[in-house]
Amino acid sequence: MTLSDYFEGEKLLKKYGISSIRSWYVSSAEEAIKRADGNPIVMKVISDKALHKSKSGLVALDLKTDKEISSAFKSLTAKAQTLKPYKVIVQEMSKGGIEVIIGGKTDPQFGKVILLGLGGIYVEAFKDFAIRVCPIDDKDAGSMIDSLRSAEVITYNSENKRMLGELLVKVSKMLNGTDLKELDLNPVILRKDGYDVVDIRILK
Amino acid sequence: MGVDLRSMLNPKSVAIIGASQNPEKVGHIILQNYIxxxxxGKLFAINKDAESILGVKAYRHIGEIKERLDLAVIAIPAPFVPQVLEECGKAGVRSTIVVTAGFEEIGQKELQDQIVEISERYKMPMLGPNCLGVIDTRARTDTLFLPTYKLSKPGVGYVSFISQSGAAGSTILDLIAGEGFGLSKFISYGNAAYIDESDILEYLMNDDDTKVIIMYIEGIKNGKKFIEVARKVTKKKPVVVLKGGRTSVGQQATLSHTASLAGDYQVYEGIFQQFGFTIANDLNDLLYYAKTLVSEPAPKGNRIGIITNGGGAGVITTDAVGYTRELKLAELSDKSKQLLRKKMPPLVNIRIPLDLAGDAGGDRYETAVAAMRDDPNIDMIIVIALFQTPGADSGVVAKLVHFKADIEKPMIVISIGAEYTQIHNRMMEESGLPVYDSPSAAVKALAELYKYYNYKGRK
Known part of the structure; x- marks a missing residue:
């Protein structure tokens, strides 16, 4: 299995009407500062040797000043020396919300399956997730959300639930239409008025 | 169009190949069980040496029987099975059940492929190999090679049971025999070489004598085919499933969170949820859920009324309702409150759980059930009857059984105790009233009933 390029993933998502947070590869602290353009950013190291980016300290959040950006670039690239080949990516900072994971995989028996769970750092700890075989419709998406123990935390109003349901149906379409082995959108940050896909991991 | 299993389950003529005079042989026991x-129907024994076995005329060869057979039950050592199947095909036998073990399950894949090829060539559906075969309580067919004294056989009912495993199958069958709801069909399909779980599920989906399907599986032969059937079957009737083999040994290292979470069982569980299957976590769950699903109507909502003659049991049952995600405790309507206050003695607190007190007899139960039956705030009723109390006796049973015929809401009973209680429980169960010996089992059964009809009615 090989990890697809981040921006290839972004392009694929876009093709299915799924937007992701603005991101750029950078090769120097100066470039990162230029991309930030005065706004807070997130900096991450991408390498197929690192599955748990935040656990391994490969993510720096809410970098506001040029100084913060420079020192984050320095420390992240230092940590990444054992993870070669690696890339550094900067992204707009999400305004925050509830983190979920939306994923997929090709099951040898049943074909493409889609997963929704409480996301971010809670994925492994609470193992609160639901799986369905693709394609799913809006009823399936609704029942996926409802079957989570954290359903009420994740969707605090009906608009929010509808939005997440639509997103799940789109991801299911993408999974069915794409030759991939594994997919992680983790986390997807659910806001009151939308969502931010802040990490894309596709294995082919 | 699925595989037609009628000639196996309800054959007009059967040959037992490998019938033997030795009572310890499988072929002997099968013949004995048929008798x-x-x-x-017509019964034939196939044996190279005997004239007759258990009073049934024996033939040396299936070709000697001068009529077309619906079914051949094959109980001879594995290496001889291909030749015998070939003979069955030539004789025009409509279907076969191969109970013999010693095929793919022990690595003899080629031998299994060979018998599949023969069955396909003659378009002769084969169940097994390595299986217990079938029981059809209405057709009085029984191919199980387990002596009658070791295993109680269930009465006639509307629950059908599919089992991949023979041993788990016979254990559950024995447990079903202890329940009042009975059995329609039992199908143990073993290696699923020709007929697999999806074929059987599809057949039972269209079977009028099957109202609930329970199944024990460890794996699925063909995932895509299963999904196609799963999508349809639960729209017609409930399927309770117990999946063995949940923990996967030596799961592969994965590169994504999704793949590390979505192991084999998790995918199965997701599919069961998606298609409205009722998931059992233990052998007993199969019975607990089937019992209520087969006898109770669709509930209108999720509000539970509880009647009890013991405070503690009422509280424990109320707690169990609170633990579920699906159900909630009902509140009595004002009309019911007024009615109950008028008819109940002052020591009865008019609320849910409705505690009728230890001296309650049939009359107090009658008043309480009638009130809850007519109360629009109550969707399902749990009646707790503790027969250790001074007031409870057969009079309570008589009233409850009477209501069973006259109530459109789901109503189940919790009754816990030894011999005296068991006698009363049997009376209620035989009348189609589900009885549970545990509050949590009873409440879970209603939660699953609610979930199933919620799925079925989903627009």
Missing amino acids: NSGYA
């Missing part, structure tokens, strides 16, 4: 269950 014991009162099978009314």
Whole structure:
């Protein structure tokens, strides 16, 4: 299995009407500062040797000043020396919300399956997730959300639930239409008025 | 169009190949069971040496029988099975059940492929190999090679049971025999070489004598085919499933969170949820859920009324309702409150759980059930009857059984105790009233009933 390029993933998502947070590869602290353009950013190291980016300290959040950006670039690239080949990516900072994971995989028996769970750092700890075989419709998406123990935390109003349901149906379409082995959108940050896909991991 | 299993389950003529005079041989026991269950069709024994076995005329060869057979039950050592199947095909036998073990399950894949090829060539559906075969309580067919004294056989009912494993199958069958709801069909399909779980599920989906399907599986032969059937079957009737083999040993290292979470069982569980299957976590769950699903109507909502003659049991049951995600405690309507206050003695607190007190007899139960039956705030009723109390006796049973015929809401009973209680429980169960010996089992059964009809009615 090989990890697809981040921006290839972004392009694929876009093709299915799924937007992701603005991101750029950078090769120097100066470039990162230029991309930030005065706004807070997130900096991450991408390498197929690192599955748990935040656990391994490969993510720096809410970098506001040029100084913060420079020192984050320095420390992240230092940590990444054992993870070669690696890339550094900067992204707009999400305004925050509830983190979920939306994923997929090709099951040898049943074909493409889609997963929704409480996301971010809670994925492994609470193992609160639901799986369905693709394609799913809006009823399936609704029942996926409802079957989570954290359903009420994740969707605090009906608009929010509808939005997440639509997103799940789109991801299911993408999974069915794409030759991939594994997919992680983790986390997807659910806001009151939308969502931010802040990490894309596709294995082919 | 699925595989037609009628010639296996309800054959007009059966040959037992490998019938033997030795009572310890599988072929002997199968023949004996056919005779014991009162099978009314034509029975033939195939044996190289004997003239007759258990009073049934024996033939040396299936070709000697001068009529077309619906079914051949094959109980001879594995290496001889291909030749015998070939003979069955030539004789025009409509279907076969191969109970013999010693095929793919022990690595003899080629031998299994060979018997599949023969069955396909003659378009002769084969169940097994390595299986217990079938029971059809209405057709009085029984191919199980387990002696009658070791295993109680269930009465006639509307629950059908599919089992991949023979051993788990016979254990559950024995447990079903202890329940009042009975059995329609039992199908143990073993290696699923020709007929697999999806074929059987599809057949039972269209079977009028099957109202609930329970299944024990460890794996699925063909995932895509299963999904196609799963999508349809639960729209017609409930399926309770117990999946063995949940923990996967030596799961592969994965590169994504999704793949590390979505192991084999998790995918199965997701599919069961998606298609409205009722998931059992233990052998007993299969019975607990089937019992209520087969006898109770669709609930209108999720509000539970509880009647009890013991405070503690009422509280424990109320707690169990609170633990579920699906159900909630009902509140009595003002009309019910007024009615109950008028008719109940002052020591009865008019609320849910409605505690009728230890001296409650049939009359107090009658008043309480009637009130809850007519109360629009109550969707399902749990009646707790503790027969250790001074007031409870057969009079309570008589009232409850009477209501069973006259109520459109789901109503189940919790009754816990030894011999005296068991006698009363049997009376209620035989009348189609589900009885549970545990509050949590009873409440879970109603939660699953609610979930199933919620799925079925989903627009």
